[in-house]
Amino acid sequence: MAPSEIGSITNVAAGFSVSKVKITGGEPLLRSDIVDIVGKIAHTPGIKEISMTTNASKLAKTANKLKKAGLKRVNVTLPALSPELYREITGGNIEEAISGIRAAVKAGLHPVKLNMVVIRGVNYGEVDGMIEFARREGVTLQLIELEPLNVPRKYYRKHFVSLTEIEEKLKKKASRVDVRRYMQNRQIYHLPGVNVELVRPIENSEFCFHCTRIRLTSDGKLKPCLMRNDNAVDILKPLKNGAGDKIIMKLFLEAVNRREPYYKPRKKQMA
DSSP: OOHHHHHHHHHHHHHTTOOEEEEOSSOGGGSTTHHHHHHHHHTSTTOOEEEEEEOOTTHHHHHHHHHHHTOOEEEEEOOOSSHHHHHHHHSSOHHHHHHHHHHHHHHTOSOEEEEEEEOTTTTGGGHHHHHHHHHHHTOEEEEEEOOSSSSOHHHHHHHOOOTHHHHHHHHHHOSEEEEETTTTTEEEEEETTEEEEEEOOSOSHHHHHHOOOOEEOTTSEEESOTTOSSSOEEOHHHHHTTOOHHHHHHHHHHHHHTOOOSSOOOOOOOO
């Protein structure tokens, strides 16, 4: 999609009271026109917040430009601080990621959040160091439980670790605990100088019940459910063929009408 097409689609979404847009990937910063894309979205009437998820490897060079274009906050995927382990997991350079994180903070993007998927036998031992790093850099840490999505079942069984183990330690150090009611009751632990947020798997009816998001894929399809690929609505092809806002609006409504909870509450069996 061209930046102008993304802008047109965002304009229609804003007409349905969509006010927040998150740019994800893949890696968004691989697009040479990412600043233009952010600008198109930011200048759409009704859009109040634009955020981005990135590995931050190219953020040091673009943080200021993105901030000026309208980006408000950023989530950085950071699985480890050890240079060797980081390279083993991502194939990248940890120094580039750290430079990007610091550039984001300096540019005024707020909050800057670090996303760390906790994996037993891989990076579990880095959790304490990551908390200290977040405190030192003035960012928020999100500890994420490994999900059985896009990973082999054998790998999941071997490396899954419940965040409950970490949560017990956080409770002892926290001055208070907040709950994000509309984010699957996500808990935020306020430690001295740093906030740590726990993100548990989405495989539950609570997540589905509160989901109000609609996703636009990189090939221009509206995706009403993160967990499904069989109910997407192609919006880019009609747009390229000259469809006006009224047609695009109908396609949005069609996508929303296809929404249904992927994880439904289980009915209690009668005794």
